[in-house]
Amino acid sequence: MTEEVEKILKGGLEVEIVPVEGELNVGPQHPGSGHMRIFVRLNGDIIEDVDLDVGYVHRSVEKLSENRNYIHLIPLIERPAILDSIHMNMAYIMAVEKILNVDVPPRALYLRSFAAEVNRIASHLYGMGIFGVFMGHSTAFMWGFGDREVWVEILQALTGARVTNSYILPGGVRRDITPVIMEMTEKAIKYTRRKLNDWKGIFVNNPNIKARTQNVGVMTKENAIRWGAVGPNLRASGVAFDVRKAEPYAAYDKLDFEIPVYKEGDAYARTLVRIEEIEQSMKMLEQIMREIPQGNILSDRFFKQIPPIRLKKWWEGQHRIVMPGYYASFRPPKGEAFARVEAGRGELAFYVISDGTAKPYRLRMITPSYRLIKVFRELAKGSRYADLVTIYGSLDYFPPEADR
Amino acid sequence: MIVFPGLIFSLITLLTAIWAERKIAAKIQMRFGPYYASKRIGGYFQLIADAIKFGLAEIIVPSNSIREFFILGPILITAFAFLPMAFIPVSQIPSSGSITSPYYRFFFDKFAGISLYQPIITPYSLLFIIAVASVVPILTVMTAWASNNRFSLISAIREGILTVAYDTLIIIALISMGIEYHTLDIASIVKTGVPGIIANPIAAFVFFVALLMGTARFPFDVAEADTELVTGAFTEYSGLLFVLSMAGPYLLTFVYSLVFATVFLGGWLPLMGIPGAILTVIKALIILFFSVFMRSVYGRYRIDQILRGGWKYFFPAALLALIIGMIGGIFL
Amino acid sequence: MKEYPKKENPFKLLGQHLxxxxxxxxxxxxPTRITLMYPEESMVLPTGYRGMIRLYKDVCIGCTLCAMVCPADAMKMVTEEGKKLPMINYGRCVFCGFCVDICPVDALKETGVHDAAFTNRRELIFDPDKFSQDFDQPPTMDKPVRKVRAKIDEKKGIVYEPDD
Structure with a gap:
């Protein structure tokens, strides 16, 4: 103490200007952190650096995959992104189908697109809800979850489960669409179109939300490509890339749709991209319901193996196929395959190596949120502390998906 | 004898405000809100149940906090948020014909020439309200400092910066009313019979925005931003102290709503006596409900945006209100 | 490529606030509410909902396909009086419905029951006898539970209609 006083006296009462620097531990138990620890280094209100400590919900999907049969992996692979499970399921099945060399009947392809688009709407609504509550907009949070419920109801009617659908099998899909579900979807589309107007009134066009999101977390086109952003976040930065257009899978080569691209690359542009994607998805759903071809929903190769009595009961009676015994532990030929889809949050890729046994030799899973870790970190640098959650929410980062 | 019914009354309005906030938000957000604690009256007793639960919970005092200030903080905040009520006239005591008429002479305001439901009669009631209410943010900063939490500290800084912005607005808006009506006594303002919102609408608007800012209502909820700062200055609180820390801002909102109802909305006029008091409270409750309704419409602004808004747009607007007050003062 | 309008005049801003x-x-x-008042109202799930599974003991041929396809090892085969029968552990079951789909004789059926509570983990294991009974646990309430069915509505999102 005396030393300090002497120092001050010698220095002629010089007051050192101490910048307000500090470290802040946001998470893992924090209302705005999700399943991770965000280690924030603050200089006043400005974030100097962010350290993301991810992995709190790591499930070791890739390693577990080496000890499971191919069919057993379907529910496991859905788990990381439970609200986007159709896409997770579809990308994996597409990779397995490439190894098996199976042709999928066109009706099944349309049904895959149908389920995927319903799932995309639900996923975007969920993302917007979380984004809303991060900015304190509790109505957006409740509306996001409430309006999502309508689409989840359709998925439940179609697949038999709300979120863990396990809908897509190698060679086709498990259940056929019925007129009841089509009617439900038409009503849901009308409802969501009405509701999106109110969404615009209270959330998207709200000057408060605009002030919070515009020019926040700006990602330029070059940075977006360099940091490996995917999905709506990439498209909001002016890069017109969508796997559905670049490498059409399922029925997307026959569907008319536009991919919304915005130039700004800020949080508001990302929100607008999501809103417009919901509209595009509803357009696609209408087209699918109009144009869906008649026919089988499972590849003939497996369809023939189903016992005729069961076929009569299930396929002709309830429009759902049952699984032939082949699925219990099939052994695909040696080979490797890569498949990618445009999931709700962006490009999702699966790489499967088969060594001829009933279990994959290696399964690599690259999820869209995984790529957002880098983006999040870079965007948070230099922003204000209050914008940390805005950036986080606008990226629609989903920790379990990133941790796998 | 005067303070005690006031406390009960404040408690009831407090519960009503929180209940209304939850119910209004629930209606807009496609849900029901509090329901099961008392189904017939829309779950009103849920708040009492919550209060009992918090009241019985253990109060945890962090070991590295400043113990005395940590415990005193919420108590003082609630007390100072409640105190301005002593200067607010809720109604006029008629000289005869009411059960309160015997008190006519005790509460006679000789400056306004009428007798009032106002515990402390003073010709400077506006000034006293501003003075007492402006202690609250200082206590919030003290509380945050005492709890020795980083989130609380950031919240304290935000609160401190914000206080400068909104206190200016509140003071200028009320002073412009004072200039316009040539008095700092609320009762005299009400007695003129011209509601402030007609005499000076800009001052009313500025005061309402400053009310939202000053009591941490949306969209100015930055000091208590839960996704950023957990619960701001009150992150470390639990139990009864937490209840008090929540009650303080709501009480302050109600105090400002009462000021708004009397200064800008004509108070108890044209009634007097107990019906007049009810009318004032209803007017105040409408303002209070509207301010809690904002939660379901807005998110929260960023601190720099609020400051920019406060100094760049509302401060000139407040000065304009002052000029209007000067001009309007010629006619009133 | 689109752009959103950057500069907006204050009047439009005020209009957006309003x-x-x-x-x-x-x-x-x-208000449009979509809350299901759960213990008083209970949802009837659509046909094909993958709820809890029940076994038809007499139909089962003991082929073990269900145990083989089970992704979570919830279904195991036990030998009971010389006959192989499946038993299920609901602590592990993920309700994927693969076992129902793969059963060659339709000895397994999906029920619409999804809300059950158990007091300990042993109760979650259903031996073939328990497994081959209809399992339905009504919520414990004084009043009768209203059964409702969710319907999608153009205006209100989801409405709950009484099921008859």
Whole structure:
């Protein structure tokens, strides 16, 4: 103490200007952190650096995959992104189908697109809800979850489960669409179109939300490509890339749709991209319901193996196929395959190596949120502390998906 | 004898405000809100149940906090948020014909020439309200400092910066009313019979925005931003102290709503006596409900945006209100 | 490639503020609620909902396909009086419905029951006898539970209609 006083006296009462620097531990138990620890280094209100400590919900999907049969992996692979499970399921099945060399009947392809688009709407609504509550907009949070419920109801009617659908099998899909579900979807589309107007009134066009999101977390086109952003976040930065257009899978080569691209690359542009994607998805759903071809929903190769009595009961009676015994532990030929889809949050890729046994030799899973870790970190640098959650929410980062 | 019914009354309005906030938000957000604690009256007793639960919970005092200030903080905040009520006239005591008429002479305001439901009669009631209410943010900063939490500290800084912005607005808006009506006594303002919102609408608007800012209502909820700062200055609180820390801002909102109802909305006029008091409270409750309704419409602004808004747009607007007050003062 | 308008005049901004408040007031006056009042109302799930599974003991041929396809090892085969029968552990089951789909004789069936509570983990294991009974646990309430069915509505999102 005396030393300090002497120092001050010698220095002629010089007051050192101490910048307000500090470290802040946001998470893992924090209302705005999700399943991770965000280690924030603050200089006043400005974030100097962010350290993301991810992995709190790591499930070791890739390693577990080496000890499971191919069919057993379907529910496991859905788990990381439970609200986007159709896409997770579809990308994996597409990779397995490439190894098996199976042709999928066109009706099944349309049904895959149908389920995927319903799932995309639900996923975007969920993302917007979380984004809303991060900015304190509790109505957006409740509306996001409430309006999502309508689409989840359709998925439940179609697949038999709300979120863990396990809908897509190698060679086709498990259940056929019925007129009841089509009617439900038409009503849901009308409802969501009405509701999106109110969404615009209270959330998207709200000057408060605009002030919070515009020019926040700006990602330029070059940075977006360099940091490996995917999905709506990439498209909001002016890069017109969508796997559905670049490498059409399922029925997307026959569907008319536009991919919304915005130039700004800020949080508001990302929100607008999501809103417009919901509209595009509803357009696609209408087209699918109009144009869906008649026919089988499972590849003939497996369809023939189903016992005729069961076929009569299930396929002709309830429009759902049952699984032939082949699925219990099939052994695909040696080979490797890569498949990618445009999931709700962006490009999702699966790489499967088969060594001829009933279990994959290696399964690599690259999820869209995984790529957002880098983006999040870079965007948070230099922003204000209050914008940390805005950036986080606008990226629609989903920790379990990133941790796998 | 005067303070005690006031406390009960404040408690009831407090519960009503929180209940209304939850119910209004629930209606807009496609849900029901509090329901099961008392189904017939829309779950009103849920708040009492919550209060009992918090009241019985253990109060945890962090070991590295400043113990005395940590415990005193919420108590003082609630007390100072409640105190301005002593200067607010809720109604006029008629000289005869009411059960309160015997008190006519005790509460006679000789400056306004009428007798009032106002515990402390003073010709400077506006000034006293501003003075007492402006202690609250200082206590919030003290509380945050005492709890020795980083989130609380950031919240304290935000609160401190914000206080400068909104206190200016509140003071200028009320002073412009004072200039316009040539008095700092609320009762005299009400007695003129011209509601402030007609005499000076800009001052009313500025005061309402400053009310939202000053009591941490949306969209100015930055000091208590839960996704950023957990619960701001009150992150470390639990139990009864937490209840008090929540009650303080709501009480302050109600105090400002009462000021708004009397200064800008004509108070108890044209009634007097107990019906007049009810009318004032209803007017105040409408303002209070509207301010809690904002939660379901807005998110929260960023601190720099609020400051920019406060100094760049509302401060000139407040000065304009002052000029209007000067001009309007010629006619009133 | 689109751009959103950057500069907006203050009057439009005020209009948007009023629009936001107006939307809020609209829902305050005419609320659309989608809450299911759960213990008093209970949802009847659509046919094909993958709820809890029940076994038809007499139909089962003991082929073990269900145990083989089970992704979570929830279904195991036990030998009971010389006959192989499946038993299920609901602590592990993920309700994927693969076992129902793969059963060659339709000895397994999906029920619409999804809300059950158990007091300990042993109760979650259903031996073939328990497995081959209809399992339905009504919520414990004094009043009868209203059974409702969710319907999608163009205006209200989801409405719950009484099931008859």
């Amino acid at each position: 629009e936001a408040i107006g939307t809020g007031l609209k829902y305050l006056v005419k």
